[in-house]
Structures are given as C-alpha cells and as structure tokens.
Amino acid sequence: MSGAEKGMVDEFLEEIDTTVFLFGALLTVGVIAAFFISPSTVESGISTLNDQLLGAFNWALLLIVFLIVVFLLFLIIGPWGRIKMGDEDPEYSFLSFFAMLYSAGFAAGVVFWGPTEALFYYDSPSPLFGGVEGGSAAAMTVAVQQTLFHWALPQLAVFTIMGIAIGYFAYNYENVPLRVSSALTPIIGAENLDGPFAKVVDILAVFATIGGVATSLGFIGSQFITGLDYQWGISMGNIGILLVVTFMTLLFTTSMVLGVDKGIRRLSNFNMVLFVVLMFATFIVGPTLFLILLGTQAVGGMVGDFVSMSLFTGAGAFGAGNPEATEWMNAWTVFYWAWALSWSPFAGLFIARISKGRTVREVAFTGIVATSAATIPWFTFIGGTSVWAQHNGVADFSAVMAGEAGAEISGFILFETFPMGSLFMLAFMILVTTFFVTSADSSTLAVSMMTTGGKARPSTINRIFWGVVLGMTAAILMILGGTGSANTLQQAAIITGTPFAFVCFLSMLALIKDFGSEYGRVLLQDETVLVGSSGQTEPESPTGPSGPVESDDD
Secondary structure, rough: OHHHHHHHHHHHHOOOHHHHHHHHHHHHHHHHHHHHHHHHHHHHHHHHHHHHHHHHHHHHHHHHHHHHHHHHHHHHHHHHHEOOOOOOOOOOHHHHHHHHHHHHHHHHHHHHHHOOOHHHHHOOOOOOHOOOOOOOOHHHHHHHHHHHHHOHHHHHHHHHHHHHHHHHHHHHOOOOOHHHHHHHHHHHOHOOOOOOHHHHHHHHHHHHHHHHHHHHHHHHHHHHHHHHHHHEEEEEEHHHHHHHHHHHEEEEEEEHHHHHHHHHHHHHHHHHHHHHHHHHHHHHOOOOHHHHHHHHHHHHHHHOHHHHHHOOOOOOOOOOOOHHHHHHHHHHHHHHHHHHHHHHHHHHEEEEEEOOOEEHHHHOOOOOOOOHHHHHHHHHHHHHHHHHHOOOOOOOHHHOOOOOOHHHHHHHHHHOOOOOHHHHHHHHHHHHHHHHHHHHHHHHHHHHHHHOOOOOOHHHHHHHHHHHHHHHHHHHHHHHHHOOHHHHHHHHHHHHHHHHHHHHHHHHHHHHHHHHHHHHHOOOOOOOOOOOOOOOOOOOEEEEEEOOOOOOOO
C-alpha cells in the first residue's frame, strides 16, 4: 500500500463516527444482503411494514407537514426571520444557492412525475372533489391543481425546516456539529449530542436517506431505461438495470469527489438552465393559451383549497368514513409526504451546509417560495400539456393510466407528438441523468457527513463507500418493483420516511423554543407563565400602567 493510500485509509478511520457508521452500514448492507439471499422475503417484508405504518400514522404525516408549512410561512413574514445563521457572509450567490437547493432537494421526482401525475388525477380525481367526473373537462383543472399541491409548499417544507434547524444550531451554538441530531439541540441538550438518543436519530437519518434517495434514483433509473427501450429499442433485463445504475453511480461519485464547488454547484447550474429551456419550449410548442388559463385557475384552486387538501383523510373505514378515499389519499398524498420526509435528513443537512451566513427568512423563502415558483410552471406546462393531449386525442396515455404501462413512459409519449420530438426526448433524458447525478452526489455527501460526526468535507473513501451502497440499493428497489411498477419504490419511501415526520416536528418545536427564549416570544409576552404560578406577589403600594403610583404626600 502506497503512502498516499495509507494516508487516505488513516483519514477515513480517524474521521468516522464508529457507532453511526457501523449501525447505518450494517442496516443498509443487511437489506442488500437479504435481497440476494431471498428477494421474495424482502419484498414481502417491505409490503407488510408499509401497510402497518400507513394504518397507524397516515393522519400524523398529514398534520405534521401542514403545521410545518404554516410555521415556515410565519418565519418568512414574522420577526424571527431576521435571525442569521452564523456570523459570516454567504458562501454562494443566491442563484447558485437556489439551484443547488432545488437540484439536491427533489428535482429528480419533479422530472419523473412532471408528464405523468396529472394524468392519474384526470382519470381518477381526488375524492375530495366528489362532484368532478374522471376524464371530463373539469377534471383537467382539478388534476393540475392536485399536482401543484403535491409538489409546491408541503414537500419543500420538510427539507427546509430540517435545513434551518440543523444550520441554525450548528452555526450559532458552540461545539454543535453539522449533523441531523443537532436539529434537536434545545430538546436533548448540547451536552447530550453524543448520547444514545442523538446516535439513534443519526442512524435513522442514514437509513432514511439511503431508502429515500434510492427510491428517487430508482424512479429516475427506470425512466432512463424505459427511454432507451422506447426510443431506440434497447431492452434491458435485471443485468441491464445493474449496468445502468452502475454507470450512473460512477457519474455521481465522480461529481461528489470533485466537491460542492467543482461538482455539485456547476452541475446544478446546468440542470436549472436545461430545466427552464425544456419547460418553456413545451409551453411554446404546446397549447400555450390553454396552459395560461389552466395554470391560473389551478393555482387559485390550490390556494383556496389548501387547508382541506392538506388535512383530507377520507376518515378511513371508521364510522361513516370512505375506505376508498383513504386508500386514494394513502397512495398519493401520504406517499409524497413520506417520500419527502425520507429525504429530509439528507436534504436538510445539505441545505444547512450551503446556508451558512444567510438569514432564516432567506432560507425559508428560498426553500418553499422560490422553489415553488419554479415547480408550479413545470407541472402546469408539462403536466397540463399531457392532460390536454389525452383529453383531445393528440396522444394516448390510456395504458399508463390503466397501469398497463409504467408511469416512466409518459414523457416519451408526450414529446413524440412534438415537432422535433427526438430532440425533446434527448433533452429530457439528459435532464433525467443530470438530476440523478446531483441528487445522488449531494445525498451521498450528506450521508458521509452524518457518519463522520458532522465533518463538512468527508474523506474520499467514505464518500465512495456510501455512493456504492446507494447505487446498489436503488438497483435492488428497481428490480423488486420492476421497470413498469413503482409500488415497491413507494413502499420503501413510506417505511423510511414515517419516523422522520416526528423528527421534523421536534425540530420545529426546538426552533420555536430557542427563538422564543433568545429573541422574544411572538404570541405571549416574556413574563407570561404558561403553567403554574409566576412566583411573584402583588405590590402593596398602588400601581398604574407604568409602575408604582407616586404619592403627593411628602
């Protein structure tokens, strides 16, 4: 072994948090090993655990995500928004900061579901809109409205709350590392960040990140493979899946090793340029005036129905509840919230990593408003064009809506109808690949940080190890789900994301507790005692609004 190699190994061994690394690695590698031993057992276990979590905690995910959205909106307009994360100036320009946050956050899912999701709601509208018939003209608006709701504020909110909590406590407290458990500093105490509870949170963060990001990579990988088959007739079995994911793993590992500045930042900027070009090209080639009218009405509907859409449960099979409505809600809204929550440890840690020097208001605004401003046109133009094409017979997505073909094929069906359709498909596949890379390299960097106790620049060996684990997990989920089914991928996201609903909620409470004590309460005055006696007695002398009343007697 050369001196350089020995130095890299020594650096790796010195930096790792042994407990978090070993338990996180054993948990994820154990699942991979179990797959090779008995794939059917792994698939059955995922399905059973998914059903149990949905039955017990679907309501909690809906309520917690709604409360986090409300709190972040308050941070944007309230007095706590001026609080700064650290004393230094921001490291990146706002546009680079926004591009990295968006690309690393959830853009991979945006690309996958953009041409597809509204089609499902067009065919089968949410039971909340009981008077709307599937396949009707009215269903087009409701379909886009539901899609915008799923991909605007709520999903983004869980990333943002974790990013603010981790970053604020890491940059504003002494000896608080940049890791997920740091978001709970006021609750568990700074002196207990190396204690058992914090370790459990960080281990769960590693597992949730691997599961959640592998789900996204599985979606994107299946879309890439489908595109090869659809456009060029290149059919791939399980070996082909492994080869494609291996190639993409090499791409994102290379980008990750280059670091944030040379790798992630530059690729994120490229992503956003191509994203905007493809979005507006679709807007121009598609039914432009219809998309403007559709988008205006859908955004208005989303704003007006936001509370009811956020908290709709169907009441389940209990009492007079509607079990079909609850199944619909579990399959879509709860799945999306769980998927976002499974990303929240890594996305939050990455957001914290790039947010040093920014105010809480700026991070909250970028996290849920600026990103929504990019997401809403994408789903309106891409998804709206798909719905319009289906409704008017321009394209046929019936096999996708019926479940006979995978959701990943919709983009290729849509762009095939465009002038220069092959060029649109090629741009779409490039966007799929580059978003795959930015999501994977930023998430792998975050996992490496988690397993080193918060080191901002983990060793190359550490990053490569987690890159390989992430790629293998994505390939396994794709093989289990099949290239035409997202079922196993969705179940994996729910399993890994549900525990972090409660971590995100506790992180929000931690911020409220600290902001209230350090910067003044907003709702109640500082002297107000919530429970028990204040311990102060009334003064015996007469008092007025400004204190004791002076007597005229000398």
